Amino acid sequence: MSVWSGYLTLILEGALVTLELTVMGSVLALVMAFLAGLGRLSRFFAIRALATAYIEFFRGTSIFVQLFWVYFVLPFAGLTLTPLQAGVLALGLNVGAYGAEVVRGAVKAVGREQSEACIALNLSRYQRMRHIILPQALPLMLPTFCNNAIELLKGTAVVSLISLTDMTFQAQVVRAQTGNTLVPFATILILYFLMALAISAAMRWLERRMARGVDGIRT
Numbered sequence: 001m002s003v004w005s006g007y008l009t010l011i012l013e014g015a016l017v018t019l020e021l022t023v024m025g026s027v028l029a030l031v032m033a034f035l036a037g038l039g040r041l042s043r044f045f046a047i048r049a050l051a052t053a054y055i056e057f058f059r060g061t062s063i064f065v066q067l068f069w070v071y072f073v074l075p076f077a078g079l080t081l082t083p084l085q086a087g088v089l090a091l092g093l094n095v096g097a098y099g100a101e102v103v104r105g106a107v108k109a110v111g112r113e114q115s116e117a118c119i120a121l122n123l124s125r126y127q128r129m130r131h132i133i134l135p136q137a138l139p140l141m142l143p144t145f146c147n148n149a150i151e152l153l154k155g156t157a158v159v160s161l162i163s164l165t166d167m168t169f170q171a172q173v174v175r176a177q178t179g180n181t182l183v184p185f186a187t188i189l190i191l192y193f194l195m196a197l198a199i200s201a202a203m204r205w206l207e208r209r210m211a212r213g214v215d216g217i218r219t
Contacts, residue, residue, distance in 0.1 A: 007174045011184060014170030015191050021087050021156045026149050028092025029099055037103025058097035063158055066090045071162045083164035095152045102144045106137040139211045146203035150196045167191060
């Protein structure tokens with residue numbers, strides 16, 4: 001029993017790495033989603049083209065290939081990353097590309113009359129976006145952002161391929177040392193599920209909080 005408690009501790013240590021990857025990857029994905037999503041709505045062709053190229057490239061290629069390029073190929077260009085940095089970068093850029101379309105779609109979903117009213121009030125483009133459009137668009141983004149965050153959580157399993165000791169990697173270590181598949185993989189199955197539940201609960205709370213007072217503004 002003491003032996004198994006040591007193995008479970010090993011998996012829990014990996015769960016902390018998975019949590020760290022999820023949080024940092026989500027922050028990067030959120031930043032990239034807004035940059036690329038709003039970039040696609042820019043008046044400038046160069047910005048729109050750059051944002052579109054980023055979105056299409058990272059949506060159209062495999063996360064496995066992206067991770068291997070970041071970790072194994074970038075060092076040839078003089079940029080060497082730790083496994084954690086490579087995992088965060090690959091996951092954040094990949095999920096951010098999907099999130100960018102969420103941002104663009106939510107902004108476009110805000111009624112045109114809102115923008116027209118802002119123009120009538122002589123608000124600048126930044127003021128329109130900051131004070132009127134985004135506060136109404138954000139509640140529309142959150143349900144899909146929740147799905148994206150959960151997908152990123154599950155996607156962290158790929159970092160085991162570059163020997164980052166997340167909980168999937170640790171489960172494989174336990175399996176190799178004990179010959180038991182059921183216990184380690186049932187454990188990480190439950191841990192992934194609990195983490196996903198926590199993300200869903202947090203997003204629902206945030207959605208309710210951000211929606212307060214917005215319904216009265218929408219038409």
